[in-house]
Amino acid sequence: MSRRWLTVVLGCIASVAVHAERITDIAQVAGARSNQLVGYGLAVGLDNSGDQTTQVPFTTQSITNMLQQFGINISSTLVTRTQLRNAAAVMVTAELPPFAKPGQPIDVTVSSIGNARSLRGGELLMTPLHGADGEVYAMAQGSIAIGGINGQGASGSSVQVNVSNSGRIPAGATVERAVPGTLSSGGLVRLNLYNPDFQTAARVANAINAQMGRGTAVAQDPATIVVRAPLDPGQTVSYLASIESINVTPAEAPAKVIVNSRTGTVVINSTVQVSPAAVSHGSITVTISENPQVSQPGAFSGGRTQVVPQSTVDVSENGGHMFRFGPSVDLNQIVHAINQVGASPTDLISILQALKEAGALHAQLIVI
Template sequence: MFRKILITALMIVAPFAASADRIKDLAAVAGVRSNPLVGYGLVVGLAGTGDGNSSLTQQSMQSIISRLGLETTASNLDAKNAAAVMVTAEMSPFLKPGQVMDITVSTAGKAKSLKGGTLLMTPLMGADGEIYAIAQGNLVVGGLGVEGGDGSSLVVNVPTVGRIPGGATVERLVETPFLESEYFVLNLHRNDFSTSNRVAEAINNIFGGGMALPLDGTSVRVRAPADPGQRVSFMGMLESIEVEPAEPNAKIIVNSRTGTVVINGNVRVAPAAVTHGSLTVRVNEDVNVDQGAAVVAAGDNVIVAPGDPVVTPDTNIQVDQPAAQAFLFDPGISLSNLVDAINAVGASSADLVAILEALHHAGALRAELIII
């Protein structure tokens, strides 16, 4: 039965409108996700740019050497050519043991550069504490750091972070409910009841009624084929179904740090009048300095001697108050009219934010105002 439905679905998916979005662009399958991994390791082979006398790195070197059958103490080790590092990776879903993935290596101590280093075997653990991969290899570092004898230095990019393409080998499979679960659950990237309902309707129109059920504004449950061999092909067709998403909620996003304002196309304004004007007061404070004089009379002789300077304040006040510019919003004004009206009065980004906030507090802005 499922095989016939799959063949029929292949013929129905194609004629859908090209303007619609695919389900794979609107939602993700629950349980099918990447898993972050992290580990602590040691990079060796550095050209004197390592951690130096860091006790953490010395202890790490001692631990590794002891596991190789040699005995030494941390105080006898010099870590100027080694660095303690943190290793991170994203394990993609369905990766099998033996497959490889890229890793990122970052210094955890005083190392100035990882250029030319080699990461020693490092176990990578998941959130449950289990080891899922083993990392090792030569680092690729895009940065450069140079230091002179007089203390001068030059740093290009970030030499303390490097990558190893294919540097980790998967050792354990992460279990997913894809093959065992009776249902697939599609989680929308954006919570919307209308879009959730449309996704379920589009699936039911192709595969038959009762195949999909919207659980809430985010999740849609889809009955999965009982045969595990049909699940991959079924999911491939399911993700290719095109759905016209519902229009998003009216929102205005304001970045208060950069002055950026983003207004989506569903914003409406109730009848309102806005007056935009500014009062500018300029005060220029200056002083006039005159040379003072002292007059001394001695008989018939009059002597004029230089005296203390005379300082006279000179204040100039100018008031510039241009005529306030007013504009009226009619009922149900659209986004383009709103922007045109505000731009017509020469409002800056700060003025625009002030006008939008005032409209929002007045109850005339039919949108959610978000300040970030």
């Protein structure tokens, strides 16, 4: 790992200082949640880049069913023989915002589920979007916007930038059914913290009581604050708007070290501490090289020329550095020490895991 990489990670974390935040940024009103929608449809009008109907049978069946709705009876076998390449089977997903009303537009994402090469220039046909309960909550249709580019030559050479078999339709769906929701129940409103924490919940309740009057809010648990609201529904919205604008200083996040073993990314937050410990860091390099030799038989020997493999294996150990952490070491000192020995991402992960096993790393070590 280069020194620059570690410095970037430290700068991103150190710049996030603890400061006051609005309640609307750290909590949401219970019941004001979005809902996921999904649907199956057809994208047509593709430039010979759609599904190969001989290999994707459900596209053929979908086209047949669609044509029958318009009074055109055609067999699936005929559709397969015609080798349609301008249509593709797609999945359509959307997020229904809280309190969305019938007639409001929402964005949708369209993704190919067959072997279509690109959805560029495609038109999504009318597709019902279902919720988890199986009911239709929106209808989607429109031109698909693609951000990727791909091209292929006659010789087989190809180039691709981003993904071209998935795209979006801005305002591509219309809400047909509203999800029932209430802001208050029995004159009580519940605020749910995005990151549950006992201290943050207590601070939110105290801030609301200081602003709205004693006894207005009670922290029910680390995630929920119960707030007394007006019984008149017409006053609830303005009342909640006043509460959401109150500033609260959240509690410090628990000490965590997040390690992504697949990408080598390590994130350490500012509350991580290390007890006194000594760490030895060394790097072993194994080099294997193949140098095939040609064996030429002598004249008139009747032998054949052969290639004789010859391998060379070298093992070298570099570094062997040792550094020591003193008491109450903070993030700056951890990154500085690891920078000095030039640890790679893999080495850093091994060091952190060893410190955790030794009981010197006072943080949750999360490997994803």
